[in-house]
Amino acid sequence: MPRFFVAASNIFGGVAYMDGKDAEHLKVLRVKKGEEIIICDGQGKDYICRVTEVGGGSAEAEIVETTVSAGEPSVSCRVYAAYPKGDKAETIIQKSVELGATEIIFFPSERCVSKPDTSSVAKKLERWNKISREAAMQSQRGSIPAVRAVGSYNEAVSEAAEADLPLFLYEGKCKIGLLDAMKNNDGFKTVSVVTGSEGGFSPEEVEKAEAVGLICASMGPRILRCETAPLCAVSAIMLYSGNL
Amino acid sequence: MPRFFVAASNIFGGVAYMDGKDAEHLKVLRVKKGEEIIICDGQGKDYICRVTEVGGGSAEAEIVETTVSAGEPSVSCRVYAAYPKGDKAETIIQKSVELGATEIIFFPSERCVSKPDTSSVAKKLERWNKISREAAMQSQRGSIPAVRAVGSYNEAVSEAAEADLPLFLYEGKCKIGLLDAMKNNDGFKTVSVVTGSEGGFSPEEVEKAEAVGLICASMGPRILRCETAPLCAVSAIMLYSGNL
Secondary structure, eight states: OOEEEOOGGGEETTEEEEEHHHHHHHHHTTOOTTOEEEEEOSBSEEEEEEEEEEETTEEEEEEEEEEEOTTOOSSEEEEEEEOOSTTHHHHHHHHHHHHTOSEEEEEOOTTOSOOOOHHHHHHHHHHHHHHHHHHHHHTTOSBOOEEEEOSOHHHHHHHHTTSSEEEEEOSSOOSEEHHHHHHTTTTOSEEEEEEOOTTOOOHHHHHHHHHTTOEEEEOOSSOOOTTTHHHHHHHHHHHHTTOO | OOEEEOOGGGEETTEEEEEHHHHHHHHHTTOOTTOEEEEEOSBSEEEEEEEEEEETTEEEEEEEEEEEOTTOOSSEEEEEEEOOSTTHHHHHHHHHHHHTOSEEEEEOOTTOSOOOOHHHHHHHHHHHHHHHHHHHHHTTOSBOOEEEEOSOHHHHHHHHTTSSEEEEEOSSOOSEEHHHHHHTTTTOSEEEEEEOOTTOOOHHHHHHHHHTTOEEEEOOSSOOOTTTHHHHHHHHHHHHTTOO
């Protein structure tokens, strides 16, 4: 059954109202009056609907059944990534969303080669949130993970530290591996995964991260690329928390 | 310390002999006589060496210390991927090598859009093995995972079935998830991960896989892209087997 995201504000009185790109998408897929589709409100609810009106740039569908979206994992996992080079940010977003991340946050760090300015970040975020939406649709998520940016390294690590399991993934000497870090915090419901750019983190940044309470954890002796590290971590977290 | 792969046959009598691209690479990195480098024989051994000769397209280095390469995981994980579209094969190879796979094997399946013929496969394999070598160097692996192709779906699944934990990753209805499949086969030393192309597997292919002994396992309710599924699985396997 084809699946669409429709803003929760457009679902009321037992009917889902689609316009703009959503109605366009329905047309592209040649969905006709009377057919059943799944509409997700992006907030964890799925509606099985029967299309009652379609055409003229809008569409309506009556709700037949309401269920909880199956695609949402039981833990909330935020990915904090230092700005990478080229189009690696897009890879991080697309794959993190597929794998079950809740939010993706970019931040500048000392060794970032690319530190976009405010106006360029705004443009990028528009594009990045589109990639998240597409990945959420494709992977049948029940919500669309937000992509946002924070202005400083300090802000990123302070925010990340609030999670039950605040991970700082670092290829240098760490006292603990990812598996043990999870075991030591069993039952966690929220996780942060902080990862570096191509050049990694400076010793001062590692110190700061530990000072605000992040757990410096390694992912084994293999050196992962900056776009691979978050994907490996999210996969590992989903396995450990029973979501795979 | 810079790290190079040198064929085991070029390491003897306490000396490592480098020529061709390896010597070239040494030159590019401006490594000079007297400097220390790490030479890996690609078979799990690392040699800390002191460069004694460099220039004229060749180089020599005397062995100072011999160690086991730290980058090799304790389990052997083979990735069997149905030919994907475009350059996704390269993504699968690069990331699988980083994450610790032992070998990457491509095979044709019913729903593959791209099924390269023999001569085109030969060309691709040359390029793909180069990508594996580069990824192995970058991630500090102790061996260079081979990339190869098998000619048929049946061959792929029969071969894959030989592992202690022969996984067939499928987005359809599976009796078991990835985590439980691993728990049921605790202590596994060899794993196969069979994943499909964009179109997934046909019901007949699923049947065949189960008939030869593969374990049909799901990776949760989220639908992963064909290049994401093997990376998620290898990450999960490395976590579970204590390699993260």
